[in-house]
Amino acid sequence: MRYPLTPGHEWSGTVERVGAGVPDSLAGRKVVGEGFRNCQVCDRCHAGETTLCSAGYEETGFTRPGAMAATLTLPARLLHVLPDDADLSAAALLEPAACIAAAALKANAVPGERVAVVGTGTLGMFAAQFLRAGSPAELLVVGTRGDREALSRGTGPPISVPRTSRSRTTSTW
Structure with missing residues (x-):
């Protein structure tokens, strides 16, 4: 800057x-x-x-x-x-959506893979939408904003949105 x-x-x-x-x-x-x-x-x-x-x-x-x-x-x-x-x-919102779309394409996820998105803010929600279009077997969205759970589910493959605190946690996923 x-x-x-x-x-x-x-x-x-x-x-x-x-x-x-x-x-x-x-x-x-x-x-x-x-x-x-x-x-x-x-x-x-x-x-x-x-x-x-x-x-x-x-x-x-x-x-x-x-x-x-x-x-x-x-x-x-x-x-x-x-x-x-x-x-x-x-x-x-087209500029941030385009940035996330480019990142999702670079991730090169293939259909049937398990995919995770960290963050439930605007960019995380864009990422979930774009990655869902790639037909993952499972889409995991991790974040602290429980109000975004319904928004991230939409239609598509199974999705889980664990509600986590900001403290460090261990996952078996």
Whole structure:
């Protein structure tokens, strides 16, 4: 992070105006944006590992002003246009959902395996949903938030959500 910092890396909004070289048709559109500002030319970027860009770490809301600033300026290539009727509050969750989806794909779980998710916060719930889609034999969600048990169950393979305290415990799973 670079201080002073204006946070806001999970956001959605409406384009007010565009800069040189950007189609005017983007103005007025609802969008979400990628946070990492990669170089697009290093070996890592070419391999699709843009979050590991060799040019260094630049991210909206961490090293650059985020969405809590009066205005947010970023390269048009990082924007993803949403449908006109998109709910911008819900769309703000697309960035963390995309991060978790990428992590779930990298986990390379195969159908029939036993899979565990540690944490019942927003990211843990996203992980449970994405991993459930991979048809695990069992999906274990571990966390301290009992209110998330019903949410994590949904439909799909057997799932268990042990309610643990923050103290250290031993499991036989």
